[in-house]
Amino acid sequence: MSAKRNRKEKDKLTEKNGLSRKTPTPNTVTNINTIPGWFANKSDEFPGEADLFKAEKVLFAGKSSYQDFLVFENTTYGKIVVLDDELQLSEKDEWAYQEMLTHLPLCSIPNPKKLLLIGGGDGGILREASRHPSLDQIDICELDKMLVDTYATFFPDIAIGYKDPRVKLHLGDGVAFLKSVPQGTYDVVILDAFHVMGPDAKEVVDEGFLESVANALRPGGVLCAPAESFWHPEFELESIIDTCRKIFKGSVNYAWSSVPTYQSGIVGYMLCSTEGPTLPVDFMHPINPLDENINSGISNQPLKFYNSEMHTAAFILPTFVLKYKTPSNFANCFELST
């Protein structure tokens, strides 16, 4: 789970991947990092706000070639992972994000066979993908071996995803991996690294990153990537959708779900399909539903957050977000269920 990687860490990855970035906004938050025993989760996106979590017990603090690690116990949220000073996940709500990021795309097309996950080295999305019996290939490309090992040690219920025999781990750079993929290989690509799609989307696009994803997808294949919260002060749905439609040429929709440990309490998801031989993908109505009584996969735990009704509801947007709709261009983007 890497949706909430902060500026510093994103910049490091960006530099490594050869992507350009604008100068980060100066961090206006002061003092709150010095409170003994508390971790402060904050970001430039929400200046003047910080979510503090008490570290009842520090379980691990370490450093890889790519990032700093902190794992601690919290009374309300259980074990919490922090990478480079940004909260990555908590035991209490990781499944709310992982289930939605995984099942929104996989339940939207019939019979998905090949899945590529970029990032997500913790294993939670693999655990969720494991619930889909139609998959015969689950590739994951993760940069940081230490991240994989840390989750294996402290979060066996998340890292269990690697035990699915269909999973193949490729340790290395996601951008390079994507560029090496033969055209039309995957039915589904899930991004759980690099940028959250938001005001930064254009930069990623300029570098051809999303084009690489579209190229790796078969016609009618789908991408799911974390997107900005609609509460983000600079949130502009129309520009993100416009960008994605130009690249993927199929259906493009924004969804969201509640994740309490993330700033603003929600996270967004961009769903994009490439132009296919049949009707455009209808992301709002899952054609490939999960039966929670059957599809437990490798985890042997039932779904905790996702269900087919929640799938559809995730696409329903508040009125202030809908105002970004331009009817002439995006008539089908926000078709609401009735």
Add this chain to the structure above:
Amino acid sequence: MSAKRNRKEKDKLTEKNGLSRKTPTPNTVTNINTIPGWFANKSDEFPGEADLFKAEKVLFAGKSSYQDFLVFENTTYGKIVVLDDELQLSEKDEWAYQEMLTHLPLCSIPNPKKLLLIGGGDGGILREASRHPSLDQIDICELDKMLVDTYATFFPDIAIGYKDPRVKLHLGDGVAFLKSVPQGTYDVVILDAFHVMGPDAKEVVDEGFLESVANALRPGGVLCAPAESFWHPEFELESIIDTCRKIFKGSVNYAWSSVPTYQSGIVGYMLCSTEGPTLPVDFMHPINPLDENINSGISNQPLKFYNSEMHTAAFILPTFVLKYKTPSNFANCFELST
């Protein structure tokens, strides 16, 4: 808006209202109130977590007979109101809560005529009620005159609700007011004071408070009250619903919406209808929809959060919440839209 009043303030009101309360849990949060220039929002319900908001400029600090007031400016959320150390609302998201708390009940029954609001002295729910042309009587009972005056001074866009000529303000105790109401007076009662409905619901019920509400409603009338977030560690939907069904005898449903400044990022809503002469109220499907192009009411501002699709989606619950369902007793409580 008083959904998030904290233990201390709730205890004061409780004492005043003659309701009993268990001893508050000792507050385990230390140190974080001493950070210069920051306000820490925290509660016993989410131990080990605190949401910090930078006070860029303090606009008002005062004290009434009932509570302490703090109004300050925050970069991300605009003006923020704090009562007795608990965040009450921010300019950036107050409408997400006020619109849902108001329109979920008023849009669920045809032609509502008489509304009673208990608490909500800021005026935001009055502003939203003003969008409903069928109402001919909007009564509000608010305890604290200073609260009304403070919002009038600092939040004219919220306090504007009082300018609707149908509004009549009763300054005084809500419990006493409810007990004085002739049986069957109101089509809709909205609670925005005292307890959020959750683990505490039974205590309120023991004192006959909800019975007073049910008595004040006409047959087929509806109550809407803020309820605990489903992320609350002690959240028990079944017991709340069970309690409400025994008292109101009609439809009982739980809904929720995103409110980023509230802890866990969401707030719940309990919707209850009294037994009526016709079919039970179908809260999930608004029979009395708002036309955002017409129903601007006294505010002359369009709806920002609520729409009919969001109304229905608010009742869709994550799987871990649905597990509280007891099919034999509550078959109709969580009927999901398809």
